Amino acid sequence: MDCKESRSILGAYVDGELDARSVLDVEDHTRACPNCSSTLVSLRGMKQVVQSATYYRAPETIVAVTQEKVRTQSRFRQVWKALFFVSALCVAAIGGWMMGRRNQPPRVDANTEAVAAHLRALMANHLLDIKSSDQSVVRSWFAGKLDFVPPVDSYKADGYALMGGRMEFIDGHRSAVVIYGHKNHVIDVITYPSRENEKLTQYSERGFSAAHWTSRGLDYSLVSGLNRADLHEFVDLVRANAYSAR
Numbered sequence: 687m688d689c690k691e692s693r694s695i696l697g698a699y700v701d702g703e704l705d706a707r708s709v710l711d712v713e714d715h716t717r718a719c720p721n722c723s724s725t726l727v728s729l730r731g732m733k734q735v736v737q738s739a740t741y742y743r744a745p746e747t748i749v750a751v752t753q754e755k756v757r758t759q760s761r762f763r764q765v766w767k768a769l770f771f772v773s774a775l776c777v778a779a780i781g782g783w784m785m786g787r788r789n790q791p792p793r794v795d796a797n798t799e800a801v802a803a804h805l806r807a808l809m810a811n812h813l814l815d816i817k818s819s820d821q822s823v824v825r826s827w828f829a830g831k832l833d834f835v836p837p838v839d840s841y842k843a844d845g846y847a848l849m850g851g852r853m854e855f856i857d858g859h860r861s862a863v864v865i866y867g868h869k870n871h872v873i874d875v876i877t878y879p880s881r882e883n884e885k886l887t888q889y890s891e892r893g894f895s896a897a898h899w900t901s902r903g904l905d906y907s908l909v910s911g912l913n914r915a916d917l918h919e920f921v922d923l924v925r926a927n928a929y930s931a932r
Contacts, residue, residue, distance in 0.1 A: 687715045692722045700729045713806055716855065723855045796857035797898055800907035801891045803854045803863070804874045813865055813872060815852035824851045828862050834904065836862030836877045839927050846873070846920055856907070866920070873910040873920060880905045886925070888918065897921045901928045 692715045698704050699712045716723040807813045816827040825838040831853060840848055849865045854876060861878035886899040895917040896909045906924065910917055 687711045689715075689719060689722055692716065692719070693725060696722070696726055696729055700726070710806070710810065713802075714810075717853075720855070720860075724858065727858050796905065796907065797887075797889065797896065798891065799856050800874070800876050800898070800909050801894055801896055803856060803876070804894060804909040805892060807852070807863075807874075808872075813852065814850040817850040819848045819850075821848065824848065824864065827851060832860055832862055834862075834877075834879055836864065837875075837904075837924075837928060838864050839924075841866065841920070841923055841927075844923055845869075846923070857905070868910075868912065868920070869916065871911045873908060873912065873917070875924065876907040876909070877904045879903065886921070888914065888921070890914070899925065901925065 692712060695704060695708065695712065696716075699709065704712065716726050816824055818824050818827075819842075821838050821840055825836075828836050828838070828851060836851075838848070838851070842848065846866045846868045849867050849872065851865060852863045854861045854863050856876060856878050859878040861876050864875045864877075866873045866875065880900045880903050886897060888895070888897045890896065893911070894909050895912055895914050896907065897917065898905070898907045900906070906928075908917065908921055908924070910920075912920070
């Protein structure tokens, strides 16, 4: 799939109107193409803006004046003048709301993107771009591909074996995914530059357990098929290791 074909169906992809094959094609292309990925982020942001639009009720004084004018005119003119007046109020309200938000970038749900990336990798049987249990090998593979240094640590003594890594595009950023294995499950540890400070949150989505937090200028998203208790244990290990590295 090239950029022209991808952009022609990105709108349908955002609205969930594509078949499974086309969905995978779009996701494979946008993961590798920063331009199309940026367009996808913009479309998702636009959809969220439209869905979250606020509707405003006209002030009572304006309503009273309008009602008085309507009563003095014919039924035909009553309908059209009222419709025009309400439309003008709606346009003014939406315009003011958009002006207040014009400098705010669209916020995409990074948690949902992290789970989707994990699921996509499982379905495509492409968990690893680099396969290695050596921290230095995996860390070196990421060097030059990112504008930050992702944490690549060993938790083998705790039962979490390093398997390797891959690249993803999360929340508008090239992101590092370090993969660990535990109890026949894989765990994605996704890191990317942080937009803001966020406390630890844990959640479930599409049958996966996940967690998200910010530490040392990086956003962390952990996703796995592990149960919540086991994932929480691994989250504690990763967070403690990041804290001790300060």
